Amino acid sequence: xxxxxxxxxxxxxxxxxxxxxxxxxxxxxxxxxxxxxxxxxxxxxxxxxxxxxxxxxxxxxxxxxxxxxxxxxxxxxxxxxxxxxxxxxxxxxxxxxxxxxxxxxxxxxxxxxxxxxxxxxxxxxxxxxxxxxxxxxxxxxxxxxxxxxxxxxxxxxxxxxxxxxxxxxxxxxxxxxxxxxxxxxxxxxxxxxxxxxxxxxxxxxxxxxxxxxxxxxxxxxxxxxxxxxxxxxxxxxxxxxxxxxxxxxxxxxxxxxxxxxxxxxxxxxxxxxxxxxxxxxxxxxxxxxxxxxxxxxxxxxxxxxxxxxxxxxxxxxxxxxxxxxxxxxxxxxxxxxxxxxxxxxxxxxxxxxxxxxxxxxxxxxxxxxxxxxxxxxxxxxxxxxxxxxxxxxxxxxxxxxxxxxxxxxxxxxxx
RNA sequence: GCGGGUGUAGCUCAGUUGGUUAGAGCGCUGGUUUGUGGUACCGGAGGCCGGGGGUUCAAGUCCCCUCACUCGCCCCA
Numbered sequence: 465x466x467x468x469x470x471x472x473x474x475x476x477x478x479x480x481x482x483x484x485x486x487x488x489x490x491x492x493x494x495x496x497x498x499x500x501x502x503x504x505x506x507x508x509x510x511x512x513x514x515x516x517x518x519x520x521x522x523x524x525x526x527x528x529x530x531x532x533x534x535x536x537x538x539x540x541x542x543x544x545x546x547x548x549x550x551x552x553x554x555x556x557x558x559x560x561x562x563x564x565x566x567x568x569x570x571x572x573x574x575x576x577x578x579x580x581x582x583x584x585x586x587x588x589x590x591x592x593x594x595x596x597x598x599x600x601x602x603x604x605x606x607x608x609x610x611x612x613x614x615x616x617x618x619x620x621x622x623x624x625x626x627x628x629x630x631x632x633x634x635x636x637x638x639x640x641x642x643x644x645x646x647x648x649x650x651x652x653x654x655x656x657x658x659x660x661x662x663x664x665x666x667x668x669x670x671x672x673x674x675x676x677x678x679x680x681x682x683x684x685x686x687x688x689x690x691x692x693x694x695x696x697x698x699x700x701x702x703x704x705x706x707x708x709x710x711x712x713x714x715x716x717x718x719x720x721x722x723x724x725x726x727x728x729x730x731x732x733x734x735x736x737x738x739x740x741x742x743x744x745x746x747x748x749x750x751x752x753x754x755x756x757x758x759x760x761x762x763x764x765x766x767x768x769x770x771x772x773x774x775x776x777x778x779x780x781x782x783x784x785x786x787x788x789x790x791x792x793x794x795x796x797x798x799x800x801x802x803x804x805x806x807x808x809x810x811x812x813x814x815x816x817x818x819x820x821x822x823x824x825x826x827x828x829x830x831x832x833x834x835x836x837x838x839x840x841x842x843x844x845x846x847x848x849x850x851x852x853x854x855x856x857x858x859x860x861x862x863x864x865x866x867x868x869x870x871x872x873x874x875x876x877x878x879x
Numbered sequence: 880g881c882g883g884g885u886g887u888a889g890c891u892c893a894g895u896u897g898g899u900u901a902g903a904g905c906g907c908u909g910g911u912u913u914g915u916g917g918u919a920c921c922g923g924a925g926g927c928c929g930g931g932g933g934u935u936c937a938a939g940u941c942c943c944c945u946c947a948c949u950c951g952c953c954c955c956a
Contacts, residue, residue, distance in 0.1 A: 470947075470948085473948090524954090524955095525954050526954080526955075529880085530955085546955095547955095547956085573956080575954095575956095577953095577954070577955075578880085578951095578952095578953090579948095579949085580950060580951065580952095581951090582956085583955070587956070588956090658953085658954095674952090674953080674954095675953095722955095724955095742954095742955075744955065744956055745956065747956065748956095768956095769956055770956060771955090771956030772956085773956085774956060775956090797914090825914085826914040827914075827915065827916080829914095829915085830915050830916040831917090832916085833916065834916035835916080835917085841915090841916085843914090843915085845914060846914085847914075855915090857915075857916090864915085
């Protein structure tokens, strides 16, 4: 026991039902995103740390205390990616040409937090990003895709809700930040420590503080939607109209600002309605200034990320997430029966899920087939070997038939 | 970073106010007349009771430390 090597804290092996659910989620995700013309991409899991300190923000929790970073045999600081949007933005910054670049990806992300239910140090996300398009239609479409995927995965309406907000244009944000800072400055004494720090660097993030005294102060704070420019208001209204038009329920939440610094305009989050758990399952928004922060180009973008484990947790354990193929067990009483076996070659050549099992005890062979949920057993025991025959039994309906070895065509008998 | 809970067989757990060789179910394995599987019955293997220290005639049980897992807070998908 003490010698066992366990997985690193906060990491998990994915196997069995969990793996089936994971594959199920991937399947729906890529199918639906492909339908909207997204192209899949895989970017490296390691990146220059600078990518995230510039994009996500130096003083976010993610960058300041949760990143796995190391110096790579010299002076390059490398890190395990804590999220994927920055990597895709990096890719787009050097590969975008014109029109829309629609990207979908998935993979492991790493954040060094205290693990708990629905929060792991290595977790998995699915992401879609649309880069290069300013139209509010895209904001709607990206939310529509999210909603479609959750539905297709079998989540029902009362399991989750959609919250949306507009953070306005970069100019609106600067403007509103000033007004908010002025207001909050009057209450410096009562603000929490973290909020005080944010007051200097990024006052917007104070809005989603969960500190009680902060909340009291924020109750009467100026609201961002009162300070949006006319253009920003129209932009946001268009999105809401499209959502309503397509029966996507949402709730406006003026406190929703997201934990990353790069968002502008639309911010949204799908949350589970279940109490007592990490409730954000999918979240994202528009990031028109992000690419300019990490490159010399200025390209708008919008996207979201969803936590695979968090979605997986919401899926029922009692469903079958795999289309199991018929499985066949080729069982023989002695290894020598497998030598120069035409049956074996047929099995290898056919598109059949199979296993070979050798045991002198016939009963063991059947028990094995049963326990491992094989649908058919192909048996060559001593008698069959002598008479050059072979037994095929359907384990589901218990019917069985004896064939001559040189006459059996497996693909014809099993389907 | 801060709090709560739990560590006993491969897995899920019992172990009474400290008291001899530490238990159950499931799983694994052998058998119930020699070639036919989900049931039934009988047998078997398998535990430094997470680790270290302490109290005691005696510790799985009480105390301290430590490690691991887990659930919350913060934050986030």
